[in-house]
Amino acid sequence: MRSSVTIVGASLAGLRAAETLRRDGFDGTISLIGDEPHVPYDRPPLSKQFLSGDWEADRLALSPPERITGLDLDLRLGQRATGLDVCSHTIEVEGTAEGYDGLLIATGARCRTIRGTEGIDGVYTLRNLDDGLAIRAALRDSPRRVVVVGAGFIGAEVAATAVGYGVPVTMVEALPAPLGRVLGDTVGSVVAELHVDHGVDLRCGVGVEEICGTDSVESVRLSDGAVVETDLVVVGIGVVPNTEWLEDSGLTIDNGVLCDETCLAAPDVTAAGDVARWPNPRYGELMRVEHWDNAVEQGAHAARRLMQSSEEARPFSPVPWFWSDQYDRKVQLAGRARPDDEVRLVDGSFQERRFAVIYGRGGRLTAVFGMNRPRQVMQFKGLLESGASWNEALDFAEVQT
Template identity: 40%
Template sequence: MSARETVAVVGAGLAAAHAVEALRASGYDGHLVLYGAEPHHPYERPPLSKGYLLGNDERDAAFPHPAAWYDERDVDLRLTTTVTALDLDRHEVLTGDHRQRFDRLLLCTGAMPRRLAMADRSGAPVAYLRTLEDCERLRDALRPGTRLVIVGAGWIGLEVAAAARAADCTVTVVETLDLPLLRVLGPEVAQVFAALHRAHGVDLRLATGVGGIVRDGELADVHLTDGSTLLADLVLVAVGAAPGTALAEAAGLDVDDGVVVDARLRTSNPDVLAAGDVARAFHPLLGRHLRVEHWDNAIGQGAVAGRNLGGADDEYDRLPYFFTDQYDLGMEYVGAVGPEGYDEVVLRGDVPGRVFTAFWLREGRVLAGMHVNDWDAIDPVRAIVARGAPDVARLRDESVPLTDLTG
């Protein structure tokens, strides 16, 4: 690319931050425009349900780069700016009545919390967690004695539950499935998280849903489908996220639970790439498209997209990875089970004591693996998942070290 050309990045999250970094590192010295709807330069979201929400980390810990970093690299940072449309025929980004021409475009439009209509129209105290401001409002509300009802027992719901219990709140989690995280982990491991939260005083209302929410003065009456009612000072809705595909879809790009991209993160338009939570990317090792809403994926895809915007031809082939910290439990997970599911879980270690590893298999092939509080295990777990087909009998044999199964 010549210095006269322009790269535009729409969305100012973690993927965008690492894309800009990689693009400048590749030697690109052209015009680089970064659009963000929020007033902040790019930040990462795990602290919002972990360290910053808990009060263990400072606000600045959420930012991968200080504000001055963008000025030093001549990034045209346009914050508090909503992109209203993309004109791909004319290679233009539209923000109201302003048009910015581009040569290459990267979409990092992320994902937004799924809304619960009955909560939104109730007038009751209801919260979502996605932005820094969401986190700060929630943190201010977490005080001893606060009655918090969390709708949804996914990663965000459970991490907030742990933070709320640390603040001595009364916490009830409502989940329509039989166990928290059931779709992600299956019953063999999901029950570990159910036991963990119950041991820390969380009231888990499982296999039930929310039938209605009614404002009661400054409180919320939460009516459950099992006939019971909960009185809450605050209701947190944590029922998943939807990819921010509206711009891409309106512009005519291929969209299917995310912006569809190839292994090099290219969309159906050769001049447009997508990365991070919004990208449904083809994974060359897994052999299928998938969309991953996790920190590690945003960093890795952002870097690959940045290099490819600068003229490289790299594939993104890192296995999906995510982590969580809840109370005294730390976990790292690698891989993806996929839509066909698994037929065996191999557990090694002390499951009741919450120091163990787990592997999900289908037809003798390892699809995913994780450790709980076994911090030396992550490298062999990753290697075993990448290998895919170890000696399953030896994997089941706990006398065989994990490191012996990586080759």
């Protein structure tokens, strides 16, 4: 029986892990260590209600203060883990070594940046509350134009929210359509039209050559030679897992903390959330999932795994699931779509931007995507969980219509 658990990363996966341990009756010490000064908060609203100004920071809390107090944690905020040695069961926090009994790594990810833009005012990424505060202040300052680099989910949400400020918005995407890497061109073009109809100047199929400006950003030069003048740039080109502190730790680091299928990274060490990469047995492939729901579920799973023997341990095999809000549309994706999957419209219409499509490959149902179709997404998610074939999914769609 363990006497203590140390959790590094005081955000979604870390807090859900601590809550799970207490709910399951663990009464030993739980240290929750995070390098941000804020009490654990939720990130999805940062690009939505918080950025728009509808919510203030006090609504972002992941748990009410009294619930966090009730967990009886050794909560250490503003403290960074700087090293780990799994052989000696030692973690280093702000340069000071301390032992651990069980360790859960939940250090998440940070935004990719464009090299050469450090130190140029007006160029931002959006990952944490401080980023959100800075971008919101810049939007309130009536910028001439916002340029969003990258039309993935975060970029698309930032563009949609910026439109609400009445500011001209240009969104630049290297692929032929927004979200194209995940959804393919057919559905990507519906998302493109959604943004264009809201006035976004969408430039697809072009990259960013240079972000120009000496002290402050002045323009963005694109790979097709165009120059877009701007005083506010938000870069949304993906994230990298926070694993630098784990170099030489004895763990395998390969685009995240490599775990086994039960989320165990080494004896007495598990990982969860955006930082964890594990072989999901449902798909037979290594994955690192950057979704809210995954951080919740994997946080709980990795916490329980620390309390289990290898005989008791169970694989972590979710169907990944994600949502995004853009304008008045709620989009949801469950499963693993690839751009070259077969796509079938199973409900609604692209024109009305209320629809559900399913994706299939090799005779299997692989994913479902919905725009303002939450019920259908959840129904097909159920089929994904049961391992339905493509034909079973099509039969199901037929019965529903």
